[in-house]
Amino acid sequence: MKKIVQYLLILFIVIACKENTATKQDEATTVAENTDPLPSWKDGDTKNAIVNYVNAVTKQGDQFIPVMERIAVFDNDGNLWSEQPAYFQLFFAMDRVKALAQEHPEWKTTQPYKSVLEDDMATLMSYGEHGLIEIVMATHGGNTVNEFEQIVKDWLATAKHPRFDRPYTELVYQPMLELINYMKANDFKTFIVSGGGIEFMRPWVEDAYGIPKDQVIGSSIKTKYDYNDGNPVIRRLPELNFIDDKEGKPEGINQYIGRKPVFASGNSDGDLQMLRWTDSNTYPSFQLYLHHTDAEREWAYDRKSSIGRLDKGLDEANEKGWTVIDMKNDWKVIYPFQLEK
Amino acid sequence: MKKIVQYLLILFIVIACKENTATKQDEATTVAENTDPLPSWKDGDTKNAIVNYVNAVTKQGDQFIPVMERIAVFDNDGNLWSEQPAYFQLFFAMDRVKALAQEHPEWKTTQPYKSVLEDDMATLMSYGEHGLIEIVMATHGGNTVNEFEQIVKDWLATAKHPRFDRPYTELVYQPMLELINYMKANDFKTFIVSGGGIEFMRPWVEDAYGIPKDQVIGSSIKTKYDYNDGNPVIRRLPELNFIDDKEGKPEGINQYIGRKPVFASGNSDGDLQMLRWTDSNTYPSFQLYLHHTDAEREWAYDRKSSIGRLDKGLDEANEKGWTVIDMKNDWKVIYPFQLEK
Numbered sequence: 001m002k003k004i005v006q007y008l009l010i011l012f013i014v015i016a017c018k019e020n021t022a023t024k025q026d027e028a029t030t031v032a033e034n035t036d037p038l039p040s041w042k043d044g045d046t047k048n049a050i051v052n053y054v055n056a057v058t059k060q061g062d063q064f065i066p067v068m069e070r071i072a073v074f075d076n077d078g079n080l081w082s083e084q085p086a087y088f089q090l091f092f093a094m095d096r097v098k099a100l101a102q103e104h105p106e107w108k109t110t111q112p113y114k115s116v117l118e119d120d121m122a123t124l125m126s127y128g129e130h131g132l133i134e135i136v137m138a139t140h141g142g143n144t145v146n147e148f149e150q151i152v153k154d155w156l157a158t159a160k161h162p163r164f165d166r167p168y169t170e171l172v173y174q175p176m177l178e179l180i181n182y183m184k185a186n187d188f189k190t191f192i193v194s195g196g197g198i199e200f201m202r203p204w205v206e207d208a209y210g211i212p213k214d215q216v217i218g219s220s221i222k223t224k225y226d227y228n229d230g231n232p233v234i235r236r237l238p239e240l241n242f243i244d245d246k247e248g249k250p251e252g253i254n255q256y257i258g259r260k261p262v263f264a265s266g267n268s269d270g271d272l273q274m275l276r277w278t279d280s281n282t283y284p285s286f287q288l289y290l291h292h293t294d295a296e297r298e299w300a301y302d303r304k305s306s307i308g309r310l311d312k313g314l315d316e317a318n319e320k321g322w323t324v325i326d327m328k329n330d331w332k333v334i335y336p337f338q339l340e341k
Numbered sequence: 342m343k344k345i346v347q348y349l350l351i352l353f354i355v356i357a358c359k360e361n362t363a364t365k366q367d368e369a370t371t372v373a374e375n376t377d378p379l380p381s382w383k384d385g386d387t388k389n390a391i392v393n394y395v396n397a398v399t400k401q402g403d404q405f406i407p408v409m410e411r412i413a414v415f416d417n418d419g420n421l422w423s424e425q426p427a428y429f430q431l432f433f434a435m436d437r438v439k440a441l442a443q444e445h446p447e448w449k450t451t452q453p454y455k456s457v458l459e460d461d462m463a464t465l466m467s468y469g470e471h472g473l474i475e476i477v478m479a480t481h482g483g484n485t486v487n488e489f490e491q492i493v494k495d496w497l498a499t500a501k502h503p504r505f506d507r508p509y510t511e512l513v514y515q516p517m518l519e520l521i522n523y524m525k526a527n528d529f530k531t532f533i534v535s536g537g538g539i540e541f542m543r544p545w546v547e548d549a550y551g552i553p554k555d556q557v558i559g560s561s562i563k564t565k566y567d568y569n570d571g572n573p574v575i576r577r578l579p580e581l582n583f584i585d586d587k588e589g590k591p592e593g594i595n596q597y598i599g600r601k602p603v604f605a606s607g608n609s610d611g612d613l614q615m616l617r618w619t620d621s622n623t624y625p626s627f628q629l630y631l632h633h634t635d636a637e638r639e640w641a642y643d644r645k646s647s648i649g650r651l652d653k654g655l656d657e658a659n660e661k662g663w664t665v666i667d668m669k670n671d672w673k674v675i676y677p678f679q680l681e682k
Contacts, residue, residue, distance in 0.1 A: 198596075212530075214532075214598040216599065225591045225614060227614070232614075234591060247565070248566075250566045251564050251565065258555055259554050276573050280573045
């Protein structure tokens with residue numbers, strides 16, 4: 001808003017210096033109005049709801065929200081990038097188990113590692129959340145934060161998604177990239193609030209989404225600073241620090257941001273508390289759920305999925321009139337590589 | 342600084358519309374060069390070191406630091422505002438003990454509360470860190486985060502500093518306000534990294550320093566989200582979560598920012614680990630220590646002070662050539678209210 005005011009002020013001054021200014025000013029206005037900030041979103045209720053909200057709260061009036069209060073939070077898995085056939089971080093953890101297997105000969109005969117080494121997803125999944133946490137702890141600790149960042153980057157540079165045979169970072173949603181940019185252009189400060197590992201996300205979110213590392217909230221393990229004889233490092237310990245899911249999301253938002261968001265975007269029941277927290281803002285707020293309805297271009301899942309289950313959230317969205325994206329019908333394309341060149 | 346740049350831009354455009362622009366443009370440039378971004382700092386080595394660093398790393402060249410990497414961290418107590426005769430948050434906690442005393446009749450006969458109720462600082466201090474933490478836990482938990490924010494604001498609106506008889510928020514350092522603005526104008530993202538309570542600082546740092554709430558790192562207690570029958574709250578629990586001091590500072594920086602700073606400013610041995618962490622950056626980095634040398638206008642203390650002890654840090658600063666502010670000789674004024682009107 002400030003930038004717009006400044007821009008208009010400068011524009012006004014330039015125009016005031018010239019003759020026949022009216023025509024030029026009209027041209028500039030028309031160009032601005034014709035530029036669609038969300039070109040990959042089909043016209044319709046969903047897109048209108050978003051644009052109407054942003055217009056209402058950024059213009060002076062009774063809906064106006066001061067810039068400092070414009071906090072927008074986005075879940076990541078299944079909301080900014082895909083999460084099927086399993087969370088991408090699980091593929092990373094499985095590849096880490098394989099990479100570290102030589103140092104751990106006992107894994108060949110110990111579950112849940114054995115099932116990873118044998119690519120036996122069914123058995124792995126039977127160990128449930130406990131088994132997955134064990135794998136994450138065994139593979140995500142033990143390095144310095146710098147080393148871990150490099151490990152993530154190296155993995156992303158070579159690993160391919162099993163269905164699309166492309167790097168995982170290419171499976172971000174084009175319409176959501178446009179939404180993030182649109183919010184930023186309207187002076188919203190955009191944060192990722194994800195159940196995924198904070199240090200798994202930070203190495204790539206700046207390139208992928210244009211969201212700075214310090215605007216990422218996620219699950220974390222404990223760390224310890226070590227002076228290390230004058231070469232300070234921060235070591236990653238195999239101990240859980242914080243789970244940024246469900247109730248953890250508003251708690252994490254409070255801990256990191258210290259301010260209630262006005263805009264929240266998620267896709268699962270794990271985001272419900274974050275959406276409720278945002279909905280309780282005294283400023284006009286916006287709650288957005290992404291419903292995975294596109295079995296052909298992406299995946300279709302909701303109430304019965306073990307990954308990204310959207311059940312209570314869908315009911316509450318309907319009750320409260322929150323906006324629900326119907327992926328199949330609201331999005332022209334899913335991924336950036338599908339854009340016509 | 343940004344406003345000055347914008348003002349100059351507008352000025353330039355107006356001028357560009359007229360004849361004889363060359364002369365006018367030269368005038369504008371001269372004004373810009375003559376504008377001192379740090380007017381409350383005396384000319385000399387300290388000011389030169391800061392300005393030379395900022396100039397070197399923001400211009401294209403072998404010292405250049407990309408904008409995303411320009412992270413500047415500032416300790417708060419004794420660095421951005423005063424911390425004598427005791428940390429200001431301790432005065433807050435003591436006032437909370439008095440305000441809550443009616444609900445806790447046992448405090449009249451139980452230490453360390455008894456010494457607080459009797460204004461017996463000597464006895465209170467004899468209970469050391471353990472006693473202080475007990476008082477903070479007893480007075481900082483039990484509310485929702487919204488309630489606590491209001492309690493802090495109400496306290497700041499009425500409480501007066503014992504020596505200066507002014508609100509505590511007036512005891513911020515004018516030269517440091519200028520430094521923060523100078524860094525921001527040069528695209529540094531500025532963070533507070535304080536041993537003080539994160540939720541004690543957030544209610545006032547935006548007004549006092551122009552640093553957003555989400556760019557504050559501090560010590561914290563645990564919190565818990567509660568749906569509360571449709572009126573969600575986050576409750577503050579009487580349980581320590583994180584101590585953002587000494588080794589905790591680089592750990593907190595990693596947790597919240599996820600990136601090593603290039604500029605660190607502190608005043609005590611509790612900041613040493615943060616300065617060392619910054620010093621290990623592969624980009625050119627700057628370490629700044631504020632030495633309290635002004636017994637007349639502020640306070641003079643260093644190696645033997647129980648508050649804000651600067652001992653090992655002072656030795657290491659001398660060894661490593663870090664910049665040390667001599668408050669008495671480097672600063673023209675201490676507080677904004679001392680500025681000539």
